[in-house]
Amino acid sequence: MHTMQVLVQTQPGGLMSIISRGFFGRQPQLDDPSRLPPGQYLTEGFPVLSAGPTPRTRLEDWTFQIRGMADPAPSWTWEEFTALPTDTVTVDIHCVTKWSKFDTVWTGVSIDLLLDGVDTGDARFLTAFCDGGYTTNLPLDEVTNGKAWVAYQFDGVALESQHGGPARFLVPHLYFWKSAKWVRGLELHTEDRPGFWETYGYHNHGDPWREQRYSGD
Amino acid sequence: MAGTAVLGRLNWLAAKVTHIRPETERVRSIFFECPGWDGHLAGQHVDVRLTAEDGYQAQRSYSIASAPEDDHLVLTVERLQDGEVSPYLADVLHTSDQLEMRGPIGRYFVWERSMGGPLLLIAGGSGVVPFRSVLRHRVASQVEVPTRLLYSSRSFDDVIYQEELAALAAYDEIDIRFTLTRSQPAGWKGYGRRIDHELLEEVSWKPEERPLIYICGPTSFVETAAGALVDLGHDPALIRTERFGPTG
Numbered sequence: 001m002h003t004m005q006v007l008v009q010t011q012p013g014g015l016m017s018i019i020s021r022g023f024f025g026r027q028p029q030l031d032d033p034s035r036l037p038p039g040q041y042l043t044e045g046f047p048v049l050s051a052g053p054t055p056r057t058r059l060e061d062w063t064f065q066i067r068g069m070a071d072p073a074p075s076w077t078w079e080e081f082t083a084l085p086t087d088t089v090t091v092d093i094h095c096v097t098k099w100s101k102f103d104t105v106w107t108g109v110s111i112d113l114l115l116d117g118v119d120t121g122d123a124r125f126l127t128a129f130c131d132g133g134y135t136t137n138l139p140l141d142e143v144t145n146g147k148a149w150v151a152y153q154f155d156g157v158a159l160e161s162q163h164g165g166p167a168r169f170l171v172p173h174l175y176f177w178k179s180a181k182w183v184r185g186l187e188l189h190t191e192d193r194p195g196f197w198e199t200y201g202y203h204n205h206g207d208p209w210r211e212q213r214y215s216g217d
Numbered sequence: 218m219a220g221t222a223v224l225g226r227l228n229w230l231a232a233k234v235t236h237i238r239p240e241t242e243r244v245r246s247i248f249f250e251c252p253g254w255d256g257h258l259a260g261q262h263v264d265v266r267l268t269a270e271d272g273y274q275a276q277r278s279y280s281i282a283s284a285p286e287d288d289h290l291v292l293t294v295e296r297l298q299d300g301e302v303s304p305y306l307a308d309v310l311h312t313s314d315q316l317e318m319r320g321p322i323g324r325y326f327v328w329e330r331s332m333g334g335p336l337l338l339i340a341g342g343s344g345v346v347p348f349r350s351v352l353r354h355r356v357a358s359q360v361e362v363p364t365r366l367l368y369s370s371r372s373f374d375d376v377i378y379q380e381e382l383a384a385l386a387a388y389d390e391i392d393i394r395f396t397l398t399r400s401q402p403a404g405w406k407g408y409g410r411r412i413d414h415e416l417l418e419e420v421s422w423k424p425e426e427r428p429l430i431y432i433c434g435p436t437s438f439v440e441t442a443a444g445a446l447v448d449l450g451h452d453p454a455l456i457r458t459e460r461f462g463p464t465g
Binding site for chain 2: 017018019020021022023024025026027039041047048049050051052053054055056097098132133162196197200201213214215216217
């Protein structure tokens, strides 16, 4: 009876799930299944996803700025930035396109350190801005207290340009589009301003544990 | 054409297979009817969810191969070795089976008639799938937008949509060019190498004509094509990319 369909378990969206005849899948054999957010699968590779060409910024032209509150905006050259104290963190990352990768090792400067001494005033949100025009928005309290970095090494070596080098934002507890590639600075705002994917149908917040993939999730 | 504004949550919908069309040895197109589908734009994708009898679920995203104007929602799926979902879709699923879909997703890698052109589409392998949607939308909307597709495949037998592309190429202002990178049949008149600067310069309009460029394929293909077009002077802001990672 190959056309027989079975319905199980009520979903939050109201629809019952359809059992796919002959689909067995590959249940991940994980030491700790709770590490994998809902709807994700584990990959060993490191897929690349970007909306446009990989930008080319020479390191001598690279700066990192924190705009929006302090005047003049705090700014670092590449030389200054890479002289700042770094953290090396081992984190799991989760892409909205369903792959997750465990135990990735990044080296970079914490947002706490970059904001240290900056009067953030009434700012409660920020926009990460990037070469190539990409932006993404986050609440300020999602990137402070050891939750986010500007990373420029992956696995101990310089971050490849296709993965966001020379430096990318790293916010591992949110879907990975929030970890903007080719980041050049943060702009602080008092109000939330949706970024690139956030205006093209993706969720404004992007928590993988609540499966906030798309607008309305 | 609905679907441009996502107001509420995208819900999972039951989609039923109406028919299946083999494309190549590893690729087939699956035609669905999906009651409740609210329309899509050419270039968007959809999430597919499969549920095993024990309740285990797997989700993947697939580009939509059908145009907004088409009667059926079409996915064209390539069987990936070691894939979890694609072998099921490419080998096991058959007519009148159902699965769940949620979408449409992504509003950047899209082309609508109002965006105009010239329109340059560059596909590597199964990266041609969203361009089937774009080309069919381009024809259905009857706009005079000069359109070119450059499609790179390994061999002639790996070319997806062979007959359809031949038919589309018969339209005025639609120009389809192939390159076969590994082997070419006797008498082949298309290109016979991997894309490079020279090939892209021959195929693309001049940067001053500001073509809208869409590139879809494996990461290395997209990097090469996008990088070469930037080198040739094309505005990076006019180049949209979609990269297929090694996901299955």
